[in-house]
Amino acid sequence: MKIATWNLNSIRAREERLYRWLDAEQPDVLCLQELKAQDDDFPFSGVEAAGYNAAVYGQKTYNGVAILSNKTITNVVRGMADDDPQARLIQADIEGIRIISAYFPNGQQVGTEKYQYKLAWMKRLKAFFEREASPDDPLVLCGDFNVAVDEADVANPEKWSESVLCHADARKALEEIRAWGFVDVFRRHHPDGGVYSWWDYRMLAFPKGDGVRIDHIYATSAVAERSTAASVDRNERKGKKPSDHAPLIVEFD
């Protein structure tokens, strides 16, 4: 079972790239973030032609998440059962595993209202798991978490130390979610870090290797123990019109 996650930074801008990647990689599950499209603009027919079912939670201009799978998708839930209008979470059952595609708020800058929203959103996500799930359930939480776990996730830690991706409060909020019952599956296969998933479009960040690991695949322990490999497909950050994020892939037995 191959499970992947990819922040596309607009599904319409990345449609052909998405189909090429699905064709080449054939993931069983692909969690998408930043669709930047409402449900009516989601390319259902193209995704279906590529051999995938889709559960979509779209939003105009911003956010938007989806789960694609070549298997049957059931029990789709959009959002966290509250009145937040931002489309940042979708979950569904695939082959007996609860798959969650999450687009955590960026937070813009420490000290702003957006950063407060980010921290509050993460607290709500933890409360959601406490309320709706058990660490004994087979869960896989995928997405753009907009948090780098520690310095091993950042090529230039000093440059990012005060950013919303690395700030102590964001890291603490993520650690509390993990401590509820998740394993950082990617880190399990790359204990020394140094593998990144996002590079700024500006300042030659990609060719300079100035990356950050902010996209993650977490799983509850029973599922995490069955993971056999994890990787980032850096090739998807290359070429014409890439997303600023590359796909993260984990293989499970």
Added chain:
DNA sequence: ATGGCATAATTGTTATGA
């Protein structure tokens, strides 16, 4: 060994990203 911001909503400029 790739590309120097990009995207959507609009139509010139702004909000947002990370």
